[in-house]
Amino acid sequence: MRLLLATIALVGLARAGMPSLSALQAGPVNSAPEVAIKAAVIANFPKFVEWPAAAFESKTAPFVVGILGDDQLAAAIGAVFKDKRLGDRPVTVTRASRIEDLQACHMLYVGASEDRRLEQLLGQLDRKPMLTIGDFGRFTQRGGMIGLVVQGDKVRFEINDRAARAAGVRLNANLLRLATAVIS
Numbered sequence: 063m064r065l066l067l068a069t070i071a072l073v074g075l076a077r078a079g080m081p082s083l084s085a086l087q088a089g090p091v092n093s094a095p096e097v098a099i100k101a102a103v104i105a106n107f108p109k110f111v112e113w114p115a116a117a118f119e120s121k122t123a124p125f126v127v128g129i130l131g132d133d134q135l136a137a138a139i140g141a142v143f144k145d146k147r148l149g150d151r152p153v154t155v156t157r158a159s160r161i162e163d164l165q166a167c168h169m170l171y172v173g174a175s176e177d178r179r180l181e182q183l184l185g186q187l188d189r190k191p192m193l194t195i196g197d198f199g200r201f202t203q204r205g206g207m208i209g210l211v212v213q214g215d216k217v218r219f220e221i222n223d224r225a226a227r228a229a230g231v232r233l234n235a236n237l238l239r240l241a242t243a244v245i246s
Contacts, residue, residue, distance in 0.1 A: 098138060108125065112231070124152045124154045130159070139155070139171050171196070171197075192231070195208045202245055211242065224246055
């Protein structure tokens with residue numbers, strides 16, 4: 063029962079309007095399912111990122127979350143973003159097995175199933191203003207923007223600010239301070 067309540071609280075946090083920065087510092091992974099914690103952390107990233115105005119067709123155009131690959135975290139991300147809004151923008155979630163089908167995304171989760179072809183996938187984004195997030199080894203060192211890592215019993219994240227800036231995505235300074243490692 064305690065695990066269920068912790069999961070519900072984390073999902074509620076992800077749906078809240080404006081989180082505190084501590085919302086991105088997830089607690090022990092054994093206090094709730096690791097996948098639910100990671101999904102809640104990912105759901106809060108857009109609140110600390112600025113995209114260029116040209117990334118959207120209009121001021122009320124949807125914020126598009128893309129999911130590439132198939133794993134448990136991908137399914138949890140889809141569930142956390144369901145019926146969510148970012149300010150005036152509705153959030154839509156698109157899942158695909160090809161990067162070519164996700165070119166209009168603002169945020170892209172790359173599943174661990176795509177590990178072997180990560181560099182090829184990132185190369186196809188051609189510096190589009192798309193926040194890339196992954197959950198497998200050396201994601202940020204290989205060109206991804208935010209990589210989730212488990213340290214001890216906590217979910218943390220690393221940031222490749224150089225890749226974000228090259229794509230025109232601006233990460234909040236407070237977000238950079240919370241990262242366990244920053245490539246700049």
